[in-house]
Amino acid sequence: MTLRELLARLAGALGRGRGDDELSTELSFHLEMLEAQHRARGLDPAAARRAARLDLGADAPIAEAWRDQRGLPPVDTFVQDVRYGSRMLRRTPGFTLAALLTLAIGIGANTAMFSVVDAVLLRPLPYPEPERLVAIGDRTADGQASSVGFATVLDWRERSRAIESFAMMRAWLPTLVTNGEAERLPAVRVSANYFDMMGVRPALGRGFTADDDRPEHWRVVLLSDALWRRRFNADPSIVGRTITMNDRAFRVVGVMPAGFEPLDAERFYNTSAELWAPIGYALGGDSSCRRCQHLRGFARVRRGVSLADASVEMNAIREQMRREHPSEYEAGSIAVVPLRDALTGNVRGALLVLLAAVGFVLLIACANVANLLLARAVTRRRELALRAVLGASRGRIVRQLLTESLLLAGGGAVAGVLLAAASLEAVAALAPVTLPRMSHIAIDARVLAFTAGLTILTSLIFGLVPAWREGRASAPRTLAVDSRGSVGGRSRAQAVLVVADLVLALVLLAGAGLMLRTVRAVVQTNPGFNPDRILALSFSLVGQAYAEDSAVVAFQERALQQLRALPGVDAVTLAGQVPFGGNGDCRGFHASGRMKPNPVDDPCIERYGVTPDYWGLMGIPVLAGRTFTEADTAAAQPVLVISESTARQVWGGDSPLGAQVRMGNSERGPWRTVVGVVADVHHDDLTASPAPAMYTPQTQFTDSFLVALVKSATLDPATLVAPVRAVFRSLDPSVPIYDVATLPELVAKSSAERQFVMRLLAAFAAVAVFLAAIGLYGVVSHGVAQRTREVGVRVALGAQRRDVLALVLAGGARLVAAGVAAGMAAAALATRSLGTLVFGVSPLDPLTFGAAAVMLTVVALGAHILPIRRALRIDPAAALRSE
C-alpha cells in the first residue's frame, strides 16, 4: 500500500471523502443503464428490471467490498463498534449512568492520588542527571544520612574515587533589614561547589568560587528569584550591591533562576531556602573538629559508578578514618541515599499505602461494573445471538463488547479526571506541610497518560469476563433457547465478584480503622506539658546591638516586663526552642565522678535555654529540687535543671541534686550545679519516647534566637498576636518576629502525616463500602428477579413472610459471610504494609478488625432491604401468569 493510498484510506475511514451515498447513486445509474439496455432488446419494463438486477448483483456485497477498499478495515470496525456501542449504552441509561459514576469515582480517585505520587516520588528532580545525586552522612536509626563534620568531608574528598564531588550545607537564619523592615530569612550556608554539584547556574551574576569559601571572605550571597522580587523589586542592578543582614554587610553576587528548587535538607517550617552564602570554614577553626557534626553532606557520584559501589567505598574510607582517629569516630556506617529518597523520606511509605488503597477502590469499581455488564447480558443475549446468526464471528462479538467497555471506561475517565481536578485542592489541603514538592502536584500530560493507560486496563479488567462469556454464549443455537435457561454460570461469576468487593472493602475498612486508632493514640499521648491557651512567637536578637550577652538579657527582661503588663496575659516566658520545633543543640554531658573513661563516650543531651517561669507556664511538673530564680544571674554560680530521663541515664537511682556537670567540653568551661529535676517532655515526635534534656538559664547561657511563650486564661491566644508584636516593635523595630502559632497547633502538626493518611484511607474505605453495598444490592435484587416465579409458587403453596425473607437472605448471607471471612484474612496480610505508620495499636488489633467486620456486615445486610421488600410484594397470581 502506498503512503498516498494509506492516507486516502485513512481519510475514508474517518468519514471524509466519498461516502456510501455517492456509491449508491453510482450503482442506481448503473442499474438504470442495464435496464434500458434490456428494454431496448424488447423486454417489458418489469422483466427488464429483473434482468438488470441479476446482471448487477446485490447491492450489499458490492457496498461491502467497496467500503473495505474505502477505509482501513480495523479503524472502520472500531468506528462502527463505537457508534453501535454508544447507541446500546444510550438505550440503557440507568445502567450506563451507574457504571459511569462508579468508574468516575474509581478512576478519579486514582488519578488524583497518582498526581500526588508522581510529583512527590516519581518525577525526576529538576537537576541534570539527578540519579547521580545522593545525600551522604553517618547512618541514622532509620537508615537515612545524618550530619557530618567539616574535616570529615575534606578527608572524603581526598580519598574517594567513586564520588565526583562532595558538597556541604548548614541551616542559617539571618535577619535582613531593608527600609526599616526586618525579616528573618530561611537561608543556608553551602560549600562553594554546591551549585556546581547540582548543575544549576545563577540567572544573574555568578556562583560561589573557592575563594569566597574562606573564613575571612564568606560574606557574599546568592538570592532566590522570589526574594529578589519581593524585597528588591527584581532590580537587575542588584548584583554587586551590598545588603545588610545581622548588622553586617553582604555583597550580592547573583540571583538564582525562578524555577530553581533548593535542596531542603533543613525545612524551615513551610518555606525553603531563599538565600545562600558560603560556609567559610577552614581546618583548625572552631567548627572544623571531627566530632562537630552539624553539616548536611551531598554528593554527585561519578558517572558509571553504582550507588552500591560508592557506598562500599565510602564505608571502607570510614573504617580507615576510624583506625586513624579512634577517639573521633564511633563504630557505625555511612549511608549513601539517593537524593530523592532523602528528600521524600518517610512520606514514601504513606503515599504508597494510599496508592494501594485507591487501587483497591478501582478494583471494586471494576468488579461492580463487570457485575452490571453480566446482569445486562440477559437482555442482550438475543441481540448478540442474532448478530452471530447474521455472520458475526465470536471474535467480532467479543471485540464489540470490549469496545463498549472501553467506551464506558473512557466516559468514566473523563468524568474521573474532572473529579480529580476538583478534589486535588482538597487533597493538598489535607496533606501535611512536610509533604515535599507539594507545589508540583497537578494534572498534567504525565498524569493524563497514566489515566489513559489505567482506563484501557480498567476496561479490560471489567470487560473481559462478560465479553468472553457472552461471546461464547452467543453461539447461534442460543437463539432458540430461553434466556432464563442458562443463568447458573453468570450468577456464580457475579457471586465471585461481589465477594471480591467485600474482601477489598474490608481491607480498606481495617486499614482506616487502624489509622483512626493510631491518630487517637497519638493525640492522647501526653506531650509532657499543657499546650492549652499558649501562643508562641519566635524572634531573634542578632547584630551589633546584641553582640554582648548582657544586651540580649537586658532586652529579654524589658520584653518580659512589658508583655506581662499586657491586659489578659497571665504568664510569659522566653525559651531558646519552640516546643515541638525539635532540637539541634545536643551537647556532651560530663558529670563529675560519672564520666566514662573516654569522656567522648559520655551522653549527648539536648539543651534548652529558658527563663525562670518556663515550667510553671508550660505545666511541666518539678520532681526534685528547685527551678531557676531571678537570683540565678550571669554572675551567680552556673546552675542546671535536668529531665527525669537524664537523671536516670546518668545517675541511675541516685539523686543528681548538687552534682557538678560540664557541658560540651569535659576539660574546659564552668562546672554547673544540678539544682532540679523536671518531668520528661516530648519535643518532637509524640510517638517516640522523650529524649533526655537539660535546661540552662538565659542569663547564664544566652540564646539569640528565642521564642516568647504567652499564656492567657481568659483570651483566645490568637488575639494576643497583635499586642505582642506591638510590644516588640516599641522595644526595637528591627527585631524580626516569625513562626507565630499556638502550641496546640504545633502539637497537632506532629501527627499531621498520620492524620493525612487516616483521612484519605477513611474516605477510600467509605467509597469502597458504598460500592460493595451497591454491588451486593445488584446481585441480590437480580436474584430476586430471577426467582420471582419460585417465590410466587412458594407463596401460593402457603409460604409465610419469614420463609420468603429467609429465602432472599440465604443467598446474600452466604456471600457476606464468605466476603467477611476472606476479608479478615486479606486484611491481616495487608495491614502489615502500614508499617511504622501504626502507633499504639497492633496491626492485627482484634477490636478494629471486629468493628470493621461488623460494620461491613451491617451495610451488607442493609443492601438486602430493597430486594426483600420487592420479594415480599410478589403476587403469586401475577408471578405465575407472567410465565
Next chain:
Amino acid sequence: MSKADVLQGTLDLMVLKTLDSLGPLHGYGIAQRLLQVSDSALQLNQGTLYPALLRLEQRGWIASKWGTSENNRRARFYSLTRTGRRQLQREAEDWQRMAGIMARVLGGQEDAP
C-alpha cells in the same frame, strides 16, 4: 476463456487501457466496453469493478467527477491522470514482456517429447 474471475492486476490494467482509449467513462461504460472487447467473456462482477475504481483513484492513477450521462442522468465519470498514463505504459510493457515469456515457455513445452 469462459466467464472467469479477473486477476486483480489485469483488471487494473484493463480499466486504465479502456480509459486511455475511450476517454472519460462511467462505471457502466467501462463494464460494457470490457464485455464488448472480450466478446462477452468478461462479465465483470460489480463488486470487483467499483472497489477497483476506488483503488485506482486512491493511488492517483485515475480521477473522477460527477457529470451528465448520454441519457441526461447524474453519473460519475472516470478519467486517466498523468501518473495513470505513465503507470499504464509501464504495466503494458511489463505485461507484453511477461506475455512473450509465457508464450515462449509454453511453446517450448510443446516441443518437448
